[in-house]
Amino acid sequence: MKIHKYDTVIVGAGGAGMRAAIEATKRSRTAVLTKLYPTRSHTGAAQGGMAAALANVEEDNWEWHTFDTIKGGDYLVDQDAAEILAKEAIDSVLDLEKMGLPFNRTPNGTIDQRRFGGHSRNHGEAPVRRSCYASDRTGHMILQTLYQNCVKEGVEFFNEFYVLDLLLNDVDGVKKSAGVVAYELATGEIHVFQAKSIIFASGGTGKFFKVTSNAHTLTGDGQAAAWRRGLPLEDMEFFQFHPTGIWRMGILLTEGARGEGGILRNKDGERFMEKYAPVMKDLASRDVVSRSIYTEIREGRGCGPEGDHVYLDLTHLPPEQLDAKLPDITEFARTYLGIEPYTDPIPIQPTAHYAMGGIPTNVEGEVLADNTTVVPGLYAAGEVACVSVHGANRLGTNSLLDINVFGRRAGIAAAEYAHKNEFVELPEDPAKQVQDQVERLRDSNGTESVVALRTELQECMDANVMVFRTEQTIKTAVEKIGELRERYLNVSVQDKGKRFNTDLLEAIELGNLLDLAEVMAVSALARKESRGGHYREDYPNRDDVNFMRHTMAYREVGADGKESIRLDYKPVVQTRYQPMERKY
Amino acid sequence: MSTPTLDKHSAALDAAESTAAQKITVTFRIRRFNPEVSADAQWQDFQLELDPKERVLDGLHKIKWEQDGTLTFRRSCAHGICGSDAMRINGKNRLACKTLIKDINPEKPITVEAIKGLTVLKDLVVDMEPFFQAYRDVMPFLITKDTNEPTRERLQSAEDRERFDDTTKCILCAACTSSCPVFWNDGQYFGPAAIVNAHRFIFDSRDEAGEQRLEILNDKDGVWRCRTTFNCTDACPRGIEVTKAIQEVKRALITRRF
Numbered sequence: 001m002k003i004h005k006y007d008t009v010i011v012g013a014g015g016a017g018m019r020a021a022i023e024a025t026k027r028s029r030t031a032v033l034t035k036l037y038p039t040r041s042h043t044g045a046a047q048g049g050m051a052a053a054l055a056n057v058e059e060d061n062w063e064w065h066t067f068d069t070i071k072g073g074d075y076l077v078d079q080d081a082a083e084i085l086a087k088e089a090i091d092s093v094l095d096l097e098k099m100g101l102p103f104n105r106t107p108n109g110t111i112d113q114r115r116f117g118g119h120s121r122n123h124g125e126a127p128v129r130r131s132c133y134a135s136d137r138t139g140h141m142i143l144q145t146l147y148q149n150c151v152k153e154g155v156e157f158f159n160e161f162y163v164l165d166l167l168l169n170d171v172d173g174v175k176k177s178a179g180v181v182a183y184e185l186a187t188g189e190i191h192v193f194q195a196k197s198i199i200f201a202s203g204g205t206g207k208f209f210k211v212t213s214n215a216h217t218l219t220g221d222g223q224a225a226a227w228r229r230g231l232p233l234e235d236m237e238f239f240q241f242h243p244t245g246i247w248r249m250g251i252l253l254t255e256g257a258r259g260e261g262g263i264l265r266n267k268d269g270e271r272f273m274e275k276y277a278p279v280m281k282d283l284a285s286r287d288v289v290s291r292s293i294y295t296e297i298r299e300g301r302g303c304g305p306e307g308d309h310v311y312l313d314l315t316h317l318p319p320e321q322l323d324a325k326l327p328d329i330t331e332f333a334r335t336y337l338g339i340e341p342y343t344d345p346i347p348i349q350p351t352a353h354y355a356m357g358g359i360p361t362n363v364e365g366e367v368l369a370d371n372t373t374v375v376p377g378l379y380a381a382g383e384v385a386c387v388s389v390h391g392a393n394r395l396g397t398n399s400l401l402d403i404n405v406f407g408r409r410a411g412i413a414a415a416e417y418a419h420k421n422e423f424v425e426l427p428e429d430p431a432k433q434v435q436d437q438v439e440r441l442r443d444s445n446g447t448e449s450v451v452a453l454r455t456e457l458q459e460c461m462d463a464n465v466m467v468f469r470t471e472q473t474i475k476t477a478v479e480k481i482g483e484l485r486e487r488y489l490n491v492s493v494q495d496k497g498k499r500f501n502t503d504l505l506e507a508i509e510l511g512n513l514l515d516l517a518e519v520m521a522v523s524a525l526a527r528k529e530s531r532g533g534h535y536r537e538d539y540p541n542r543d544d545v546n547f548m549r550h551t552m553a554y555r556e557v558g559a560d561g562k563e564s565i566r567l568d569y570k571p572v573v574q575t576r577y578q579p580m581e582r583k584y
Numbered sequence: 585m586s587t588p589t590l591d592k593h594s595a596a597l598d599a600a601e602s603t604a605a606q607k608i609t610v611t612f613r614i615r616r617f618n619p620e621v622s623a624d625a626q627w628q629d630f631q632l633e634l635d636p637k638e639r640v641l642d643g644l645h646k647i648k649w650e651q652d653g654t655l656t657f658r659r660s661c662a663h664g665i666c667g668s669d670a671m672r673i674n675g676k677n678r679l680a681c682k683t684l685i686k687d688i689n690p691e692k693p694i695t696v697e698a699i700k701g702l703t704v705l706k707d708l709v710v711d712m713e714p715f716f717q718a719y720r721d722v723m724p725f726l727i728t729k730d731t732n733e734p735t736r737e738r739l740q741s742a743e744d745r746e747r748f749d750d751t752t753k754c755i756l757c758a759a760c761t762s763s764c765p766v767f768w769n770d771g772q773y774f775g776p777a778a779i780v781n782a783h784r785f786i787f788d789s790r791d792e793a794g795e796q797r798l799e800i801l802n803d804k805d806g807v808w809r810c811r812t813t814f815n816c817t818d819a820c821p822r823g824i825e826v827t828k829a830i831q832e833v834k835r836a837l838i839t840r841r842f
Contacts, residue, residue: 037716039666039755040668044755093737094736097738102745109740110739141752144752215666251663335664336663347597347601497654499620499705501656
């Protein structure tokens with residue numbers, strides 16, 4: 001075991017982590033620990049753009065953006081946070097341009113903008129061009145630009161260091177963060193990083209679904225580490241299903257395709273979104289479009305031999321426009337489906353995409369131990385966190401924005417905290433939990449396999465807690481996940497070595513997915529209403545009287561060692577927007 | 585209501601939507617190496633059932649999950665954007681997640697080995713540090729002399745933006761660099777990927793450090809080592825015209841115009 005000491009430690013090297021690192025490195029001695037190499041993170045898979053009311057191509061302002069974000073989140077958004085997001089969006093985009101990001105340009109040389117779902121002119125009148133983009137690889141360009149600037153600033157990376165545990169210690173009765181424990185993939189060695197401040201920026205947890213746009217490595221590692229140390233998770237029942245994933249594969253095809261004029265059609269060729277969202281049509285918010293697609297499929301208007309998908313039709317758009325604006329996604333259709341999107345519609349289905357919930361933070365990125373108490377020295381930003389700017393449903397282009405705005409804020413706040421505070425003493429035997437976990441898995445002769453459990457989990461989640469949920473389906477999921485968690489205790493790996501043991505890594509990841517899936521299902525069961533991405537067929541309406549509040553889930557361990565989940569609630573911050581019926 | 589336009593289906597769309605299972609048996613012949621077990625690398629054959637529409641990465645996963653958990657490779661996004669899974673498949677550098685079984689003749693054993701020119705650490709995993717060091721050496725970030733930050737974005741014409749579009753697509757997968765015979769024989773050569781990333785800034789109208797980057801690449805281990813074999817262009821999973829970019833850097837070194 002090795003012990004390292006840094007002022008600031010950042011866990012994760014995606015957009016939020018690297019944006020934080022650029023700020024933190026200038027102000028404090030900083031280390032970035034990442035499970036992958038920095039440019040491998042899933043920020044790079046984001047395509048369509050980053051929202052900011054630059055008003056470069058038509059009238060726009062940040063207040064409209066704030067409203068759209070709050071309405072898009074079905075009023076579960078904390079309105080003070082949404083206002084910060086929309087206001088700071090403008091400088092965030094300009095900062096990236098100054099760092100070198102090659103945005104597409106208008107004829108007069110300013111940053112070009114395009115339409116995106118849920119973003120509107122004057123509180124819902126018509127779609128507005130708010131998304132700043134770099135072809136259909138905006139996330140790739142953000143990730144590359146941030147990495148380039150990390151190289152410029154000399155950010156210190158620990159590549160392929162997998163953080164498995166968060167160390168907290170009591171100081172005069174206050175629970176403070178003391179460090180993290182990481183497993184070095186190349187050697188199997190365990191490292192303890194003591195730090196004055198820690199930022200979790202480790203991304204989402206989409207891999208508990210089968211059809212997902214998420215990378216194999218998005219397994220909720222940060223959320224699970226915080227959870228096991230008794231910190232709450234907020235709004236975990238809210239998961240976004242992106243309307244246009246490649247059928248069966250789940251690979252993302254950007255909403256920018258519809259922003260450029262693409263149309264969703266059912267087997268009769270009908271533009272069905274006109275029925276569900278007469279104003280915004282194909283550019284309604286993602287939860288609305290995904291439900292509409294499944295409604296079409298359930299009512300027998302799906303495409304293909306099994307009627308289990310619909311089409312994204314780009315065939316009416318000029319090939320030059322597709323080549324210039326959507327080159328990557330048209331190539332995905334050619335590579336993975338063998339079809340030509342100039343002339344063929346693309347078979348698509350909703351794909352599990354984004355966790356709105358996560359580790360609760362305030363607008364400075366400080367992690368909350370309950371509704372109000374901050375954990376001194378601990379921060380979170382990006383998909384791992386819940387600020388909450390996305391509420392019950394995130395708008396497209398608001399996540400690339402979120403990582404930049406709140407990554408930057410967390411980086412500055414964490415470094416400043418490190419300046420003003422001393423190291424917190426490490427708990428006794430700090431690596432013990434991780435050592436035990438690794439050894440148990442590596443030495444186990446259990447009869448359960450990781451792949452079998454993971455496959456069962458993913459199938460269960462797709463079948464029971466996806467776009468449509470009922471009390472019965474969610475109960476089925478809770479029961480199944482409980483069974484899988486029991487069986488997980490008897491899991492073993494084949495690779496018993498220390499060097500690059502990815503077999504072991506997958507077993508650890510599965511443990512995280514199982515814990516978080518349970519939190520999600522239990523949170524979903526208790527929310528007896530429909531809001532944003534959480535749709536209950538048995539409670540199809542939004543219930544502001546009883547559920548205009550954030551879910552806060554806590555892990556409890558009884559005297560007998562038995563784990564359970566306790567649910568509590570946190571009020572939504574409302575400033576100037578009263579909840580209204582949500583129509584697109 | 586808009587007019588239905590999709591009454592005719594192409595054969596390709598019908599094939600894409602087919603749900604009929606058509607598994608075939610394929611052999612993966614994988615170059616295994618694990619210094620914890622043996623100092624020597626060896627080929628190992630695996631037989632498995634795959635749909636020809638599946639990816640080589642799906643095959644590797646199937647082997648790892650169902651036959652041999654010790655098989656080790658890097659991967660993340662699984663659709664050609666993160667750059668983790670460059671490997672040598674049937675002797676050619678590709679991303680395992682962008683290579684479909686049907687496109688590589690599944691009748692014969694499919695050979696899979698680590699990319700060349702970088703030290704193999706285990707099975708298909710190589711040491712990426714020398715690759716990233718070469719990248720860092722070309723100063724891969726925008727440099728401007730003006731210390732006064734503009735309050736709005738810098739203006740750039742669509743044409744100027746287009747000038748370096750191709751080289752912004754790089755995902756740092758190392759498929760190009762590790763396909764280059766010069767790089768195999770001389771680890772000091774910067775390699776195509778680093779030059780591509782220098783090109784991305786040299787030809788960006790906003791950047792002001794083109795001369796410095798050209799001097800770095802004028803080094804004996806710089807662009808002049810390129811022998812124009814086009815291996816890099818063939819290998820690039822992003823379709824970047826790598827050799828062309830290298831030639832443009834060479835030309836800029838001669839003319840000092842870019």
